[in-house]
Amino acid sequence: MSLTNQRELFEIPDQITYLNCAYMSPLLRAAREAGQVAIARKSTPWRIAARDFFEDSETARRLFAELISADADGVALIPAASYGLSLAAANLPMRPGQRIVLLEDEFPSNVYPWRDLAARVGGSVEVVARPDDFDWTRTLLERIDDRTAVVAVPNCHWTDGSLVDLGRVGKRAHEVGAALVVDATQSLGAAPFDVGTVQPDFLVAASYKWLLGPYSLGFVYVAPPHRAGRPLEFNWIAREDSEDFAGLVNYRDVFQPGARRFDVGERSNFALLPMAMVALRQILDWRVEEVAATLGELTAHIEREGQRLSLHATPSARRAAHMIGLRSDTPLSPDLPARLAAANVYVSVRGNSIRVSPHLYNAAEDVDRLVSALAGAL
Numbered sequence: 001m002s003l004t005n006q007r008e009l010f011e012i013p014d015q016i017t018y019l020n021c022a023y024m025s026p027l028l029r030a031a032r033e034a035g036q037v038a039i040a041r042k043s044t045p046w047r048i049a050a051r052d053f054f055e056d057s058e059t060a061r062r063l064f065a066e067l068i069s070a071d072a073d074g075v076a077l078i079p080a081a082s083y084g085l086s087l088a089a090a091n092l093p094m095r096p097g098q099r100i101v102l103l104e105d106e107f108p109s110n111v112y113p114w115r116d117l118a119a120r121v122g123g124s125v126e127v128v129a130r131p132d133d134f135d136w137t138r139t140l141l142e143r144i145d146d147r148t149a150v151v152a153v154p155n156c157h158w159t160d161g162s163l164v165d166l167g168r169v170g171k172r173a174h175e176v177g178a179a180l181v182v183d184a185t186q187s188l189g190a191a192p193f194d195v196g197t198v199q200p201d202f203l204v205a206a207s208y209k210w211l212l213g214p215y216s217l218g219f220v221y222v223a224p225p226h227r228a229g230r231p232l233e234f235n236w237i238a239r240e241d242s243e244d245f246a247g248l249v250n251y252r253d254v255f256q257p258g259a260r261r262f263d264v265g266e267r268s269n270f271a272l273l274p275m276a277m278v279a280l281r282q283i284l285d286w287r288v289e290e291v292a293a294t295l296g297e298l299t300a301h302i303e304r305e306g307q308r309l310s311l312h313a314t315p316s317a318r319r320a321a322h323m324i325g326l327r328s329d330t331p332l333s334p335d336l337p338a339r340l341a342a343a344n345v346y347v348s349v350r351g352n353s354i355r356v357s358p359h360l361y362n363a364a365e366d367v368d369r370l371v372s373a374l375a376g377a378l
């Protein structure tokens with residue numbers, strides 16, 4: 001079932017056609033309001049109590065866990081996807097000569113930690129070339145073997161939404177003794193995800209795109225076998241009994257339970273957490289399946305209209321519902337995004353692909369505006 005248009009929940013002026021959620025989502029009105037209230041609290045710190053260092057952190061952890069059908073104990077609060085991926089790279093075992101499998105043209109946050117790990121242990125990074133038929137799953141399955149230590153993949157490619165079947169890839173990875181690490185930044189919130197089905201070792205997501213959250217906040221899910229691992233940094237609140245402010249100098253070796261040991265320092269972010277909580281509640285209220293179905297109708301419309309402009313889309317069977325890449329046979333002009341922006345139409349160009357990423361504030365009229373702006377700008 002599809003959702004009705006939700007534009008009134010956002011603050012997007014009528015003349016703006018914003019089709020760039022994969023770049024950065026707008027805040028919900030309610031999230032901005034929560035953020036403003038939260039910022040104002042810092043002007044009155046006598047109203048910030050010890051329990052406030054814990055309550056929102058736990059609520060955000062729980063809401064994120066609900067979104068991926070995980071236990072809240074498995075979730076840590078992080079500032080960026082790169083932080084979660086670096087945490088995974090610091091904790092996963094890898095022997096000299098082993099390989100880390102990545103997709104071609106992957107987002108750099110999911111490349112640099114693996115290059116570093118490979119260099120440290122004397123292993124290598126193996127990049128799976130972009131298949132002409134967009135079937136990443138087949139090419140990944142062909143490349144995962146007993147030399148593989150880690151498979152670090154998204155569930156859709158950030159440039160065009162082309163899909164990876166994480167269930168099949170994860171199963172194969174685990175069969176050969178490799179770990180599965182998922183960067184879900186470009187899909188969580190708009191594509192259903194269930195940790196029980198995919199069984200990632202680590203899963204990360206920045207919140208400022210499809211989770212409709214603020215910048216500089218993200219989440220990592222850590223599977224049970226890795227929860228006794230080594231944090232990237234050592235902060236006081238991650239230790240047992242940190243709730244007892246008077247006793248903080250009774251230094252502890254024991255951590256807070258579960259993945260809390262991996263929380264970033266100052267994770268009790270008084271300004272950002274309330275915004276993220278509003279957004280997560282809204283997404284859970286919409287239900288991710290419905291968000292995906294609704295955005296799928298819009299991207300199908302974009303695909304049909306793109307064909308009329310000789311733009312070739314990632315085929316629907318091989319892409320996520322919520323975003324679409326439109327490829328041109330001729331090189332795209334570097335100033336295409338600026339020319340579209342001059343017509344108040346916002347998309348991204350990644351490689352030779354025009355990446356169109358709508359959300360529930362978009363309607364069919366936005367697709368019409370995109371098409372007429374593209375017709376004038378290509």
Ligand SMILES: Cc1ncc(COP(=O)(O)O)c(C=O)c1O
Nearest residue numbers: 080081082107109158185186206
């Ligand atoms: C696939 C993917 N992962 C992660 C990010 C953001 O990474 P970070 O939070 O490390 O800045 C982006 C941003 O475009 C992305 O497309």
